[in-house]
Amino acid sequence: MNQPEESGANGGGKPGQYYSYGIPYLSISDYPGKLLAIEGTDGVGRSTQIRLLREWLEVQGYGVIETGWTRSELMSPTIDLAKSSNTLNKLTFVLLYATDFADRLEKEIIPALKAGFIVLSDRYIFTALARAGVRGVDRTWIRNLYGFGIAPHLVFYLRIDAKTLIRRVLQSRGMDYWESGMDMKLGDDIYESFRAYQRALLKEYASMSDEFSFRVLDARRRVEVIQDELRRQIAGFLAEPDSPAPIATKSE
Amino acid sequence: MEGIDGSGKTTQLALLAKWLKAAGHPVFQTEWNSSALVKAATKTGKKKNALTPMTFSLLHATDFADRLLYNVIPPLKAGMIVLADRYTYTAFARDAARGVDRRWVRELYSFAVKPDLAVYFRVPIDVSLDRLLARRVKLKFYEAGMDMGWSSQPLESFRIFQGKVLDEYDRLVDEYGLSLVNAAGSITDQQRVFRRLVSQHLEIAHHDDLVDESA
Numbered sequence: 060m061n062q063p064e065e066s067g068a069n070g071g072g073k074p075g076q077y078y079s080y081g082i083p084y085l086s087i088s089d090y091p092g093k094l095l096a097i098e099g100t101d102g103v104g105r106s107t108q109i110r111l112l113r114e115w116l117e118v119q120g121y122g123v124i125e126t127g128w129t130r131s132e133l134m135s136p137t138i139d140l141a142k143s144s145n146t147l148n149k150l151t152f153v154l155l156y157a158t159d160f161a162d163r164l165e166k167e168i169i170p171a172l173k174a175g176f177i178v179l180s181d182r183y184i185f186t187a188l189a190r191a192g193v194r195g196v197d198r199t200w201i202r203n204l205y206g207f208g209i210a211p212h213l214v215f216y217l218r219i220d221a222k223t224l225i226r227r228v229l230q231s232r233g234m235d236y237w238e239s240g241m242d243m244k245l246g247d248d249i250y251e252s253f254r255a256y257q258r259a260l261l262k263e264y265a266s267m268s269d270e271f272s273f274r275v276l277d278a279r280r281r282v283e284v285i286q287d288e289l290r291r292q293i294a295g296f297l298a299e300p301d302s303p304a305p306i307a308t309k310s311e
Numbered sequence: 312m313e314g315i316d317g318s319g320k321t322t323q324l325a326l327l328a329k330w331l332k333a334a335g336h337p338v339f340q341t342e343w344n345s346s347a348l349v350k351a352a353t354k355t356g357k358k359k360n361a362l363t364p365m366t367f368s369l370l371h372a373t374d375f376a377d378r379l380l381y382n383v384i385p386p387l388k389a390g391m392i393v394l395a396d397r398y399t400y401t402a403f404a405r406d407a408a409r410g411v412d413r414r415w416v417r418e419l420y421s422f423a424v425k426p427d428l429a430v431y432f433r434v435p436i437d438v439s440l441d442r443l444l445a446r447r448v449k450l451k452f453y454e455a456g457m458d459m460g461w462s463s464q465p466l467e468s469f470r471i472f473q474g475k476v477l478d479e480y481d482r483l484v485d486e487y488g489l490s491l492v493n494a495a496g497s498i499t500d501q502q503r504v505f506r507r508l509v510s511q512h513l514e515i516a517h518h519d520d521l522v523d524e525s526a
Contacts, residue, residue, distance in 0.1 A: 079415075080415040083412050133356050136351060136352070136355070137348070137349065137352040148376075148377075150376040158366055162366050200421060203419070207415065
């Protein structure tokens with residue numbers, strides 16, 4: 060067993076491997092699948108990009124599975140309940156998300172990777188790290204917590220500036236309590252709170268870019284332009300020798 | 312208060328609380344895995360036997376965090392004696408017995424308040440089983456470690472799983488300086504030892520009160 064030089068998810072980890080201690084009873088060596096994460100705040104167009112990527116990959120014959128944040132069967136109802144009652148404090152917030160992630164990791168992501176799928180993750184642990192960081196949760200502690208996670212082969216970060224982001228969110232779904240950071244009591248004015256919170260989030264993401272080797276994409280451009288760049292980078296990665304072959308060239 | 316199921320620690324805790332209250336100490340009790348927040352998820356997970364060792368561990372940590380912030384820290388700040396029926400050591404022992412990384416669990420719980428006194432009621436498995444079966448307690452799926460698939464017989468599974476838990480507790484005694492009570496002894500004998508351990512800490516608390524008043 061490799062002893063990690065730094066504990067937890069501190070330092071980014073080796074692509075495709077556990078960040079740190081991992082899950083000792085679940086060995087993940089030599090699986091054929093790939094884990095690709097698309098990160099970014101709300102309103103940067105992650106789900107559109109993922110839908111297009113999936114289409115493109117499936118046409119080439121790759122098996123694709125999508126996973127999202129807080130979508131596990133086990134935890135979704137509890138997280139929804141806790142959010143609606145506003146009783147969550149930052150620590151339980153963090154731990155509920157980590158439980159949800161563990162459930163999806165063990166039951167969806169790892170089995171899919173072992174079965175040779177390309178897993179497209181709509182958000183990954185960085186969402187949790189950013190939200191917790193903004194809320195003042197100890198950075199080392201939360202990185203240790205997520206030390207059971209798998210470092211993705213590629214992380215794309217769809218970057219946007221605060222001004223554009225705020226306008227997009229207002230245009231689409233509007234502000235909600237949590238995305239406005241109202242639990243942080245930044246002020247009574249929901250717009251001011253929302254702005255301060257989103258700015259702080261963007262700062263957290265920026266500080267993680269180097270730590271976790273994000274491939275940063277400018278999300279203010281047109282959907283097709285971003286998609287082209289994603290495809291170019293993913294195609295390059297999949298062309299590497301240890302990647303799964305598309306169905307058309309599969310020999311066995 | 313720590314110990315495996317059937318160690319009698321809940322009985323001991325109740326007797327201790329009576330004694331403390333009779334002596335005029337304000338007491339607050341909190342119990343492992345009892346927060347309303349995670350009850351729904353734990354229940355669903357347990358009913359479907361859908362919990363993995365990792366989600367089992369994290370759900371209990373979530374419960375613990377919730378209780379720490381609502382049921383442990385506020386009463387402590389209010390000057391009460393908090394009696395916790397199980398604490399972080401339960402997680403250290405059980406999660407490690409289920410194959411979760413020991414270092415990871417310890418780091419996970421590093422946000423916890425270190426107890427002034429941690430008492431471990433140590434009991435052999437046969438004694439704990441006799442007590443549980445005498446009360447006609449049906450061995451629960453997760454407490455018997457049935458989720459690990461080591462045996463399809465609840466009794467046998469309980470023995471294997473709780474045996475591993477006992478081994479983990481033994482490590483913790485040294486690592487965290489847990490105070491030992493021989494839980495195979497009579498209820499009165501155990502309570503005598505328990506009260507002696509606790510009273511050492513009450514003298515210090517009493518002294519602090521005097522300092523406070525003069526300040």
